[in-house]
Amino acid sequence: MRCALIGNPSVGKSLIFNQLTGLGVEVSNYPGTTVELMQGKLCHQGSTLQIVDLPGIYSMDGDSAEEELVRAYLLSETPDAVIAVLDATRMERNLYLLLQLAEYGIPMVVVINMIDEAAQQGIIIDSGHLSSVLGAPVIETAASLGKNIGEIIPTVLSSARPAGIAVPYTPQIEAAIRSLGKLYGATRLQALHALQGIGSASELVEGARTIAGEIESLNHMSAHQIIGANRHLCARRIAADVVGAQEPDRRFSADRLLTKAFPG
Ligand SMILES: Nc1nc2c(ncn2[C@@H]2O[C@H](COP(=O)(O)OP(=O)(O)OP(=O)(O)O)[C@@H](O)[C@H]2O)c(=O)[nH]1
Ligand SMILES: [Mg+2]
Structure with a gap:
């Protein structure tokens, strides 16, 4: 089975890729381009998965080398599943890309990463609601803490599906x-x-x-x-529906850690 990590720049795709893959990571240029692609393998309960870490992009319809590569990859390599990585602190912008990805009809799992950062900023996400709006499974992760990374592959294998959402155009x-x-x-x-x-x-x-x-x-x-x-x-409406605010969670902040480490 082959699957690809897709998302905006700096959402944590490579960190997740490194945590998912073990040995045997290969770096190569995508044929006919100067864009580097990381490919890795992993085994999960007898299944071997090949994972590709695609370059970060903001849109799938532009003419940058990265966007062209992602389009060409999805259309010609036809991965069995995509892992769409979103930044929990920038949901609207990240959903814009996700809505385009959904149009490819490839089975997907949505990973909302940086959930630690979102909590610190007082951002909460209703993943259950997002999952029902998108019609695809949604997992919240904090890759820098390794949180929920172990759920990604089992979810890909058991429940990846083409997102049911379609942008209503004029x-x-x-x-x-x-x-x-x-x-x-x-x-x-x-x-x-x-x-x-x-x-x-x-x-x-x-x-x-x-x-x-x-x-x-x-x-x-x-x-x-x-x-x-x-x-x-459409991205703005979904974000308005699933993103909420709460009192910022400062559990991971330096102040709190210092207070704990040096009582009195
Ligand atoms: N706080 C926090 N930081 C994270 C998390 N995941 C990744 N990061 C950090 O975010 C930065 C970007 O991570 P990358 O894995 O390089 O992001 P990327 O999506 O591969 O970026 P591009 O390859 O540029 O598209 C790094 O400094 C990571 O350590 C997370 O869950 N929480
Ligand atoms: Mg990367």
């Missing part, structure tokens, strides 16, 4: 997706890519260019911008 974008499906047999993901001009020349991309041009002249915004705005709104 009626024009939804109509364009349906037309491209009817005319060219495009899936929702392929239609969205084509509307954003992603992908090499094809009848679909050509057809989508015409439709995207009409959408742009009606809205004074490109289809790409509208799609991005719809995703941002």
Whole structure:
């Protein structure tokens, strides 16, 4: 089984990767790119898993080398599962990427990392609710403390599933997706890519260019911008629903530790 760690930059993917994998980590350039990929292996109850630590990205639809690599990896290497790593202190921004990842339809497990940092900042996350909104399992972790890292692989093996959530796009974008499906047999993901001009020349991309041009002249915004705005709104709504505030938990703060270490 092959699975990939995906997420925004600096969310803790590599730390989690190092904790999950043992020996046999390989670093190589992804074919045709200068982007390095770490690949490792682990065994869990008789199953061997190959794990790839993908580069951190903020969006999956841009043209940076990292974003192109992640898209190419997901479309051509077709991993059996993805482990989507989110930063608990930046849920809205991280959900924006997650909503795009969900469109690939790959079985996933969502890991909300930095839960220690979130607690210190007084941020609480309703993971149960998030799991029902996304339709995929959600685990809270603090990789720097090793907290709940042991739950990731068993959850991947037992319950990874394609997220059921779909971003509701504006009626024009939804109509364009349906037309491209009817005319060219495009899936929702392929239609969205084509509307954003992603992908090499094809009848679909050509057809989508015409439709995207009409959408742009009606809205004074490109289809790409509208799609991005719809995703941002959806991410903001989910974050508003699942992220709450409480009194900051200072248990791990230096002050507290010093008071404990030097009573009186
Ligand atoms: N407080 C806290 N820090 C963490 C946690 N997980 C990772 N870190 C720290 O966050 C920083 C970034 O971690 P990385 O594992 O390098 O993040 P990454 O997602 O691989 O980043 P990129 O490769 O740049 O995309 C490091 O300093 C980690 O030690 C956590 O759960 N809690
Ligand atoms: Mg990394």
